[in-house]
Amino acid sequence: MLSDQLDRQGRSRLCRRIEEHLRECPKCRMYVDTLRKTVVLYRSLGEESVPAAIEKRLFKTIRLAEIEMKPMVKRRKACLS
Amino acid sequence: MDSASVNEALLIQSARKGDYGAFEKLVRLNQARVYSLAFRMLGNAEDAEDVLQETFLALFRSLKNFRGGSKLSTYLHRTAVNFCMIKLRQRKRRRERQHVELEQAAESSDPRAFSLENLLESEKKALLNRLLLELGMEERAAVVLSDIEDIPNAEASRIMGITLPAFKSRLRRGREKLRKKLLPYIGKP
Numbered sequence: 001m002l003s004d005q006l007d008r009q010g011r012s013r014l015c016r017r018i019e020e021h022l023r024e025c026p027k028c029r030m031y032v033d034t035l036r037k038t039v040v041l042y043r044s045l046g047e048e049s050v051p052a053a054i055e056k057r058l059f060k061t062i063r064l065a066e067i068e069m070k071p072m073v074k075r076r077k078a079c080l081s
Numbered sequence: 082m083d084s085a086s087v088n089e090a091l092l093i094q095s096a097r098k099g100d101y102g103a104f105e106k107l108v109r110l111n112q113a114r115v116y117s118l119a120f121r122m123l124g125n126a127e128d129a130e131d132v133l134q135e136t137f138l139a140l141f142r143s144l145k146n147f148r149g150g151s152k153l154s155t156y157l158h159r160t161a162v163n164f165c166m167i168k169l170r171q172r173k174r175r176r177e178r179q180h181v182e183l184e185q186a187a188e189s190s191d192p193r194a195f196s197l198e199n200l201l202e203s204e205k206k207a208l209l210n211r212l213l214l215e216l217g218m219e220e221r222a223a224v225v226l227s228d229i230e231d232i233p234n235a236e237a238s239r240i241m242g243i244t245l246p247a248f249k250s251r252l253r254r255g256r257e258k259l260r261k262k263l264l265p266y267i268g269k270p
Binding site: 030034035037038039041042043045047048049050051054055057058059061062063065066069 | 101104105108112113114116117120121126129130133134137138141142197205206209210213224228229231256257259260263264267268
């Protein structure tokens with residue numbers, strides 16, 4: 001339920017009740033606070049960039065697959081080019 | 082449809098007609114998200130590269146049948162998650178120990194010695210990635226898709242091929258386990 005609340009997917013009445021409870025309960029407040037911090041930390045990770053060598057090998061692999069899928073005549077031309 | 086989606090649809094159309102340049106652009110636009118997902122799921126660059134290649138090869142081979150009914154990003158995420166799951170199951174079978182990069186950085190991030198604020202950005206990143214790898218693969222996939230890739234839960238559940246309640250349950254368990262692991266760093270007010 002608390003996880004859903006973080007996604008703002010919980011029903012509003014339920015959320016209100018949870019919020020009321022949180023104001024009175026330090027233990028639950030600490031739980032929600034640390035859960036929120038956890039999600040925020042992971043959301044801040046962002047994208048890993050693809051290392052140049054890996055990108056180069058990826059395009060080489062795709063190019064080979066493209067050549068394999070071409071009919072024989074086109075394939076011969078592609079290999080020669 | 083926004084301009085990015087229109088551009089993507091045009092590139093797919095051209096790529097289906099055999100325009101390699103258009104396919105290359107599609108790869109460039111999407112490679113980082115596939116690589117990131119695979120890296121976070123598998124924990125090392127070598128396996129992430131395998132998944133990156135397999136995912137785009139699968140797209141290349143199925144381009145003719147790709148009708149654009151589902152978004153390209155959904156297709157790529159689903160394909161990448163499937164390849165990651167296959168790799169993780171193979172690992173499990175071989176009883177391989179998970180190879181985690183930046184082990185050294187992770188070791189130096191001992192909670193007794195550092196608070197999260199004092200860690201270098203790279204150490205923090207390594208710690209978060211390491212903790213992620215300690216989750217079961219389905220919980221990890223849920224956290225990666227929802228919290229890192231920022232994909233709505235309904236779409237993420239379709240990517241994983243499970244129901245929305247099942248997805249939420251995995252996400253909840255994953256978040257809770259990570260929260261407990263991070264407690265030494267974030268528990269203090």
